Amino acid sequence: EAGVAQSPRYKIIEKRQSVAFWCNPISGHATLYWYQQILGQGPKLLIQFQNNGVVDDSQLPKDRFSAERLKGVDSTLKIQPAKLEDSAVYLCASSSVGFGEQYFGPGTRLTVT
Amino acid sequence: AQSVTQPDIHITVSEGASLELRCNYSYGATPYLFWYVQSPGQGLQLLLKYFSGDTLVQGIKGFEAEFKRSQSSFNLRKPSVHWSDAAEYFCAVGGGSQGNLIFGKGTKLSVKP
Numbered sequence: 001e002a003g004v005a006q007s008p009r010y011k012i013i014e015k016r017q018s019v020a021f022w023c024n025p026i027s028g029h030a031t032l033y034w035y036q037q038i039l040g041q042g043p044k045l046l047i048q049f050q051n052n053g054v055v056d057d058s059q060l061p062k063d064r065f066s067a068e069r070l071k072g073v074d075s076t077l078k079i080q081p082a083k084l085e086d087s088a089v090y091l092c093a094s095s096s097v098g099f100g101e102q103y104f105g106p107g108t109r110l111t112v113t
Numbered sequence: 114a115q116s117v118t119q120p121d122i123h124i125t126v127s128e129g130a131s132l133e134l135r136c137n138y139s140y141g142a143t144p145y146l147f148w149y150v151q152s153p154g155q156g157l158q159l160l161l162k163y164f165s166g167d168t169l170v171q172g173i174k175g176f177e178a179e180f181k182r183s184q185s186s187f188n189l190r191k192p193s194v195h196w197s198d199a200a201e202y203f204c205a206v207g208g209g210s211q212g213n214l215i216f217g218k219g220t221k222l223s224v225k226p
Binding site: 004033040041042043044045048056091093101102103104105106107 | 213216
């Protein structure tokens, strides 16, 4: 069974630029999560999708971050414009049901200069 | 508010020695508890989880954890550490009604020969 795929693995941008990350969850997993992991901290949930609907985006900075999950499969997370404090690893995870085991992708390491 | 505290930022143990990583949580109801491991450049892998029932849970790679409601703790243990166990370990509690996770800040484990 293929795992959660993410791309790119690394991205370096300048502040005020825009960036997008892509995630393809495990086939058949209805729930998809995006987490932000700042160096030295645990992952923090940004947004959770159930199929193609948002169930929790309370910690998503909506003035600059956006996410979508078209057709209930893969998802993109966008930052526009980026700030220095957005430097982090962005992790995507999926699960078959809520409270089920979450399977994590390898993450995208973003550096904003 | 739900929260997870991992008091130890960094622990070093000798190969073959026993290991205990501490985790304390704050949660209003019966918690769902998890331990994840993250190797450098990798996503998170689930070691074990507690939902209900037996308070001593067994996981992969020889790890176990014990849920102690009176102490609000869910400590991770391993009787004999291998060099390959060197990684960062995250405790998490399942918060809210949708299954999203709240992570601690992690404990980095180093293993010396």
